[in-house]
Amino acid sequence: MIVKSPLAALxxxxxxxxxxxxxxxxxxxxxxRPAAPYLERLEGAEEPTPRNTAALPPxxxxxxxxxxxxxxxLRVAPLQGQPPxxxxxxxxxxxRPLCLVGSDPQSLAWLEHHRVALMQAGAVCMLVQAETPEDxxxxxxxxxxxxxxxxxxxxxxxRLQLDVYPVLISREGIEQ
Numbered sequence: 001m002i003v004k005s006p007l008a009a010l011x012x013x014x015x016x017x018x019x020x021x022x023x024x025x026x027x028x029x030x031x032x033r034p035a036a037p038y039l040e041r042l043e044g045a046e047e048p049t050p051r052n053t054a055a056l057p058p059x060x061x062x063x064x065x066x067x068x069x070x071x072x073x074l075r076v077a078p079l080q081g082q083p084p085x086x087x088x089x090x091x092x093x094x095x096r097p098l099c100l101v102g103s104d105p106q107s108l109a110w111l112e113h114h115r116v117a118l119m120q121a122g123a124v125c126m127l128v129q130a131e132t133p134e135d136x137x138x139x140x141x142x143x144x145x146x147x148x149x150x151x152x153x154x155x156x157x158x159r160l161q162l163d164v165y166p167v168l169i170s171r172e173g174i175e176q
Contacts, residue, residue: 068131073157077164079176097170102129110166128153
């Protein structure tokens with residue numbers, strides 16, 4: 001059974017990590033966009049080894065072309081309250097936690113503090129703010145093997161009525 005959800009736009013962004021193995025889709029409502037452009041980048045890439053940043057694949061041209069990345073709807077700030085009931089209902093269909101982080105000092109400290117729990121939960125991090133390839137590398141180094149994907153995050157922020165990061169988005173809600 002396909003569950004309709006406003007998170008359908010996330011389908012291309014919620015692939016686990018670059019690997020030659022089969023990709024794990026963490027949300028599929030049937031309303032996604034073709035994955036072919038994303039899969040082309042994955043051909044022949046090696047899977048990152050947790051805690052061994054030397055094994056992380058180098059930045060590729062596609063990632064560098066996405067930079068700088070700056071969300072227009074999100075800012076670094078404390079989370080105030082929980083989302084409305086209809087958003088919490090949508091979150092119930094997320095089989096995997098997702099975190100939104102930036103390359104700013106607050107996000108890096110948050111990621112370092114929550115890294116073990118994020119890794120144990122199988123979270124995927126969406127990097128929503130970065131200016132340079134070095135920013136992306138710094139976040140990937142701090143994540144120590146947690147998959148980090150570039151994303152503007154604005155569509156997700158709008159759908160979840162979210163305006164701050166860093167946050168963890170899971171079935172339980174949105175938290176810092």
